[in-house]
Amino acid sequence: MNQYLFGRGRARWLPFLLLIPGLLAYIIIALGPSIATSVFSLTDATGVPNIPVNWIGLENYNEFLFRGLASRDNLDALTRTLIFMIAVTTIQFTLGLVVALLLNQGLKGTRFFRTLFFMPVILGVAIQGLIWSLFLYPQGGPMANFLGLFGVQSEFLGGQPNEAFFWVIFVQIWANMGITMVIFLAGLQTVPAELYEVAQIDGANGWQRFRNVTWPLITPVVNTNLLLNIIGSLQAWQLFLVLTGYKAGTQVLGYLVFAEGFGQTTGSVSSSFRQGYAAAASMVLFALVLLIGLTAQYLLNRREQRLGY
Amino acid sequence: MNTLTTSKDQITPVQSANKRDTRKINWWRIVGYVTLLIFGILYLGPLLMLVSTSLKTLPEFFKSATGLPTSLNLNNFVDAWEQANFARLLINSVIYTAVSTTLYIITAIFVAFPIARGLVRGHKLIFTLFVIALFLPPALIPQFQLILRLGLYNNPVGYILFFLINPIGIIILVGYLRTLPKELDESAAMDGCSYFRFVWQIVIPLARPAIATVVVLHAIGIWNELILPTIYLTSKEYYPVTRGLIVFQGVYGSNWPTLAAAVLILTLPMLILFLFLQRYIISGLTAGAVKG
Numbered sequence: 351m352n353q354y355l356f357g358r359g360r361a362r363w364l365p366f367l368l369l370i371p372g373l374l375a376y377i378i379i380a381l382g383p384s385i386a387t388s389v390f391s392l393t394d395a396t397g398v399p400n401i402p403v404n405w406i407g408l409e410n411y412n413e414f415l416f417r418g419l420a421s422r423d424n425l426d427a428l429t430r431t432l433i434f435m436i437a438v439t440t441i442q443f444t445l446g447l448v449v450a451l452l453l454n455q456g457l458k459g460t461r462f463f464r465t466l467f468f469m470p471v472i473l474g475v476a477i478q479g480l481i482w483s484l485f486l487y488p489q490g491g492p493m494a495n496f497l498g499l500f501g502v503q504s505e506f507l508g509g510q511p512n513e514a515f516f517w518v519i520f521v522q523i524w525a526n527m528g529i530t531m532v533i534f535l536a537g538l539q540t541v542p543a544e545l546y547e548v549a550q551i552d553g554a555n556g557w558q559r560f561r562n563v564t565w566p567l568i569t570p571v572v573n574t575n576l577l578l579n580i581i582g583s584l585q586a587w588q589l590f591l592v593l594t595g596y597k598a599g600t601q602v603l604g605y606l607v608f609a610e611g612f613g614q615t616t617g618s619v620s621s622s623f624r625q626g627y628a629a630a631a632s633m634v635l636f637a638l639v640l641l642i643g644l645t646a647q648y649l650l651n652r653r654e655q656r657l658g659y
Numbered sequence: 660m661n662t663l664t665t666s667k668d669q670i671t672p673v674q675s676a677n678k679r680d681t682r683k684i685n686w687w688r689i690v691g692y693v694t695l696l697i698f699g700i701l702y703l704g705p706l707l708m709l710v711s712t713s714l715k716t717l718p719e720f721f722k723s724a725t726g727l728p729t730s731l732n733l734n735n736f737v738d739a740w741e742q743a744n745f746a747r748l749l750i751n752s753v754i755y756t757a758v759s760t761t762l763y764i765i766t767a768i769f770v771a772f773p774i775a776r777g778l779v780r781g782h783k784l785i786f787t788l789f790v791i792a793l794f795l796p797p798a799l800i801p802q803f804q805l806i807l808r809l810g811l812y813n814n815p816v817g818y819i820l821f822f823l824i825n826p827i828g829i830i831i832l833v834g835y836l837r838t839l840p841k842e843l844d845e846s847a848a849m850d851g852c853s854y855f856r857f858v859w860q861i862v863i864p865l866a867r868p869a870i871a872t873v874v875v876l877h878a879i880g881i882w883n884e885l886i887l888p889t890i891y892l893t894s895k896e897y898y899p900v901t902r903g904l905i906v907f908q909g910v911y912g913s914n915w916p917t918l919a920a921a922v923l924i925l926t927l928p929m930l931i932l933f934l935f936l937q938r939y940i941i942s943g944l945t946a947g948a949v950k951g
Contacts, residue, residue: 354778355844355845355848356848356852356853356854356857357854359683361853363852364853364854364855365769365772365773365778365779366773366779366780368769368774368854368855368858369769369770369779369785371766371769372766372767372769372770372823372824372829373770373785373788375766375789375820375824376770376789376792376824376826377788378805379805379820379821379824380792380795380798380802380824380826381788381792381795381801383798383801383802383805384787384792384795384796384797384798384801385795386798386801387796387797387798387800387801388796390800390801390804395800396803397803398807399807399808399858430837431903443795448694449695449698452691452694453695454694455691457688457691457692457695462692462697463695463699463936465937466699466702466703467698467702468929468937468940468941469702469933470702471940472879472929472930472932472933472940473883473926473929473930474843474879474882474883474884474885474901474929475883475885475901476883476885476900476901476905477883477904477922477926477929478906479942480904480908480918480922481705481708481709481803481922481926482705483908484705484708484709484712484915484919484922485708487915489721489724490723490724490725491708491725492704492708492724492725493726495725496725524701524702526845529944532941532944532945533945535945536941536945560761562677579685585797587856588885588886591885591886591889592885592905604797607797607800608799608886611800611803611938612799612803612889612890613801621928625800625803625804628799628800629685629800629801631709632796632797632799633796633802635796635797636795636796636797639794639796640794643794
């Protein structure tokens with residue numbers, strides 16, 4: 351602890367006293383409940399107060415993973431969460447990088463395009479979802495007309511589960527590509543221009559310059575983006591709520607937790623909501639995030655060290 | 660990858676650019692512009708569709724969803740405004756956002772400053788508590804049980820509680836406050852300035868860039884929050900705009916012109932605000948990303 355300059359005796363406690371409200375709020379509202387999720391996952395808690403809560407051990411997990419048709423649906427949701435994560439991460443990462451490289455070329459209108467691509471992030475999930483519900487209007491909407499030019503027909507969000515799932519991935523990427531893009535742009539701006547000139551003199555072509563100059567030098571933002579995309583897409587589900595609702599064959603784990611704990615589209619207090627079970631489901635999601643997130647972090651760190659960061 | 664090759668030609672030193680090179684540069688530039696344009700259509704198109712639809716009558720929309728409106732028809736906006744009670748929704752959202760952001764930022768500074776300066780015992784541990792928040796499981800269920808037992812279900816006070824915290828904001832603030840020179844503390848203390856007055860009158864003004872970023876990010880998060888009001892606010896009179904919009908969609912789902920007008924009314928303030936606050940948002944999101 352550093353030497354305290356602002357008075358002695360009781361005045362010494364002032365920083366601590368003033369820190370308490372913020373810290374306490376955080377522990378009571380976020381940290382505590384977060385940890386308590388594991389405790390609730392071992393009970394049969396429901397969505398109403400004043401009903402006795404019983405310990406049922408690992409029963410929720412057993413049921414979630416192994417019992418009956420529901421568990422098969424749950425495992426499907428788990429697989430779907432992984433597919434969603436892989437699709438969103440790879441596409442959003444690639445598009446974000448391509449767009450950032452383009453916007454880093456000093457083309458005209460760069461600022462306009464940067465603002466435009468970032469805009470959905472500000473609008474938030476409700477407006478993003480509603481805007482795309484309209485754009486994907488199946489009877490003669492813009493996307494339906496465009497695809498019609500190629501003889502493709504789609505019911506979009508109201509179509510088959512796989513079709514609806516595809517379009518949610520599409521909107522998810524549309525909505526969040528801007529974040530990936532601005533982080534890449536920040537990284538690209540740290541690459542010194544002289545290095546390109548040197549590479550140019552050495553006769554490196556465009557791809558070689560990207561591979562050997564840009565790519566290694568933007569390692570920190572590559573890692574940040576990969577981790578943010580992986581963890582973000584594993585936990586994302588709000589667009590499903592707005593675009594498709596709790597539709598069979600499109601559920602991901604995050605939505606499953608909400609649906610089991612609070613109802614499918616609106617929250618309410620009901621004894622039919624199985625919050626203990628939902629807590630177990632969110633622990634499964636947490637395990638997934640931890641496993642994949644830490645593995646990714648480990649691999650990325652190793653790569654960073656190899657490159658001398 | 661066209662885009663990558665673009666960079667090659669861009670960086671070609673001017674001295675070596677002969678006529679052939681110049682033509683080539685233009686060609687790759689065109690590929691770059693075309694790519695940007697395609698993305699531009701995907702990002703602007705949905706907004707234009709929203710505007711176009713909001714100006715149509717319902718029969719017009721059913722006849723041709725994509726066609727341009729034939730006349731300037733503002734009835735949809737009047738309808739949407741009256742039917743959805745937008746004034747109420749907007750006031751609610753403004754209150755939730757303003758009250759909780761103010762409370763949050765004040766408490767956050769008094770958390771972040773002693774951590775940045777190491778003024779309290781266990782400051783490293785306290786900081787770690789905020790950092791691990793990014794990896795912890797979602798707390799939805801225990802939070803709900805807590806609010807229910809506190810009797811704060813369907814209560815704006817209970818709702819606001821959730822926005823008094825934002826670990827990322829603390830991390831950004833600590834990072835910034837560490838860059839403030841320690842000589843400040845010394846000379847202020849020498850002049851007999853108290854701790855509270857020092858933070859309030861000297862640290863806060865100096866940390867304005869970081870505070871602005873955190874305030875903007877936090878406020879946008881509250882304004883756009885959809886899940887928490889869905890869970891915790893069941894009475895119409897407490898709805899923020901997000902929840903109001905989704906409920907409105909449930910009722911007017913097939914009446915796209917009115918719904919589009921409603922969405923537009925609530926999108927415009929955000930868009931305008933965004934144009935002004937863009938740099939704070941982007942600097943907040945990229946803080947720390949560059950250094951890893």
